[in-house]
Amino acid sequence: MDILQTTAASSELGRKRLKLKNPNRLASIILFFVLAMVAINSANKIVTKYIKNRIHRSITIEAGTALSLADFTTNPDAAMLTDLRAIPVNELGKYPAIITLGGKKVVSVITVVDTTPPKAVEKQVRIASTNKAKPEDFFESIQDATKVEAAFIQEPRFGVVGRQTVALSLVDAGGNVSLFESVLEVYIDTTPPVIHGVHDLTVWLGEPVAYKFGIAVTDDSGEEIDIEVDTSLVNLKELGTYPVVYKATDTSKNTTFAHASITVAPKPFGFENLEQLNLLCDNQLAILINNSMSDVEKLEAIHTWVRESILYTGHSDKESFINEAINGFTNRNGDCFTCYSVLKAMMERAGFKTIDVERIDGRTSHYWSLVYVEDAWWHIDSTPRSRAYNGDWLCFLRTDEELEQFSMDFRGYYKMDSSLYPSTPEESRYPGEPSNLDESIN
Ligand SMILES: [Ca+2]
Ligand SMILES: [Ca+2]
Numbered sequence: 001m002d003i004l005q006t007t008a009a010s011s012e013l014g015r016k017r018l019k020l021k022n023p024n025r026l027a028s029i030i031l032f033f034v035l036a037m038v039a040i041n042s043a044n045k046i047v048t049k050y051i052k053n054r055i056h057r058s059i060t061i062e063a064g065t066a067l068s069l070a071d072f073t074t075n076p077d078a079a080m081l082t083d084l085r086a087i088p089v090n091e092l093g094k095y096p097a098i099i100t101l102g103g104k105k106v107v108s109v110i111t112v113v114d115t116t117p118p119k120a121v122e123k124q125v126r127i128a129s130t131n132k133a134k135p136e137d138f139f140e141s142i143q144d145a146t147k148v149e150a151a152f153i154q155e156p157r158f159g160v161v162g163r164q165t166v167a168l169s170l171v172d173a174g175g176n177v178s179l180f181e182s183v184l185e186v187y188i189d190t191t192p193p194v195i196h197g198v199h200d201l202t203v204w205l206g207e208p209v210a211y212k213f214g215i216a217v218t219d220d221s222g223e224e225i226d227i228e229v230d231t232s233l234v235n236l237k238e239l240g241t242y243p244v245v246y247k248a249t250d251t252s253k254n255t256t257f258a259h260a261s262i263t264v265a266p267k268p269f270g271f272e273n274l275e276q277l278n279l280l281c282d283n284q285l286a287i288l289i290n291n292s293m294s295d296v297e298k299l300e301a302i303h304t305w306v307r308e309s310i311l312y313t314g315h316s317d318k319e320s321f322i323n324e325a326i327n328g329f330t331n332r333n334g335d336c337f338t339c340y341s342v343l344k345a346m347m348e349r350a351g352f353k354t355i356d357v358e359r360i361d362g363r364t365s366h367y368w369s370l371v372y373v374e375d376a377w378w379h380i381d382s383t384p385r386s387r388a389y390n391g392d393w394l395c396f397l398r399t400d401e402e403l404e405q406f407s408m409d410f411r412g413y414y415k416m417d418s419s420l421y422p423s424t425p426e427e428s429r430y431p432g433e434p435s436n437l438d439e440s441i442n
Contacts, residue, residue: 064145114174128189130251146173189252270320281349306382340367406435
């Protein structure tokens with residue numbers, strides 16, 4: 001203020017006026033201010049540009065957090081070269097990310113940390129007095145971004161019957177600890193295991209047997225139980241029927257036995273071609289059926305395919321169902337024996353049990369099958385029939401009574417010796433559907 005002098009210019013108006021002592025000096029001052037303003041403005045622009053162009057050389061994220069380019073820079077011209085989805089954000093560590101800006105590559109280091117303790121829902125555990133439980137058995141669910149280890153704070157008193165409180169801890173990869181409490185109930189197991197799937201077997205002379213195929217054991221304790229098979233009375237080198245005993249014991253020494261018989265039968269004609277037939281079946285089954293289908297849906301797909309794929313020519317070689325099924329697959333023609341052979345082979349290969357059925361007292365022969373599904377035996381036949389034998393009537397999961405009625409309507413078509421076969425259910429799956437020709441189509 002020493003370069004300006006203030007004087008009272010008018011006492012009447014009470015105003016103050018500035019009087020210049022040196023005009024050149026004032027110009028210098030203004031110039032100084034202008035230059036200063038320009039400099040500050042430029043500096044601001046440089047700082048703004050620096051912030052805009054800045055790429056964080058390192059960032060730290062909480063485990064489990066999704067990454068995006070915005071975590072590294074706000075510059076819209078920047079591009080991420082690293083696939084951020086491939087960064088294992090659930091594993092602690094340091095991972096590089098490469099960003100490009102203005103033709104330059106910048107490496108940024110991502111540090112994944114875990115500072116959040118695990119969360120979990122506990123559950124009570126009930127075990128037999130002969131068993132132990134693991135710490136993780138006491139949790140319904142565990143939530144954490146990183147790997148969690150469960151542990152007993154104090155080992156439970158396994159084997160002591162009754163209820164006890166169990167103290168547990170969960171520790172994540174970041175070392176964060178959460179504490180929980182649950183209940184262990186120990187009981188004395190007096191319930192024997194249950195053996196499932198035991199059934200009589202037929203094997204061919206000299207062939208090996210998979211005794212445990214399709215057999216399973218469950219127990220109230222939930223423990224895994226091995227099954228023992230006593231085959232000491234079986235002679236696979238001699239034709240005959242022999243007893244087989246299955247035995248399962250839980251850790252509390254409760255035992256269950258299940259009995260079955262095994263029949264050693266002569267090898268069927270064409271046995272040497274069985275592998276070829278199995279391959280043909282497997283290839284076609286892979287197209288027709290899948291695990292999302294019910295057993296009845298699988299049978300329906302197989303039944304329809306055979307019915308529509310084999311052209312009825314009235315001729316077949318009836319010496320071997322194996323060879324005739326192979327002929328059916330490869331030449332796609334034949335007669336009822338061909339259809340029966342292909343259907344039987346495919347059903348059995350798909351895991352169904354079948355029984356061969358043959359017509360009696362007929363002028364000609366006829367062959368079809370019984371198939372076991374939904375806990376019962378049902379008649380099934382894929383042979384296409386002529387109009388004279390009501391070709392529209394499908395023989396798919398039919399009862400004995402339905403076949404008997406059909407035989408009365410159509411000259412003994414399905415006449416059989418019922419004493420040779422297990423009975424089907426009495427109730428039809430297709431109630432009210434007559435086997436005889438509807439008058440309207442006659
Ligand atoms: Ca955590
Ligand atoms: Ca048990």
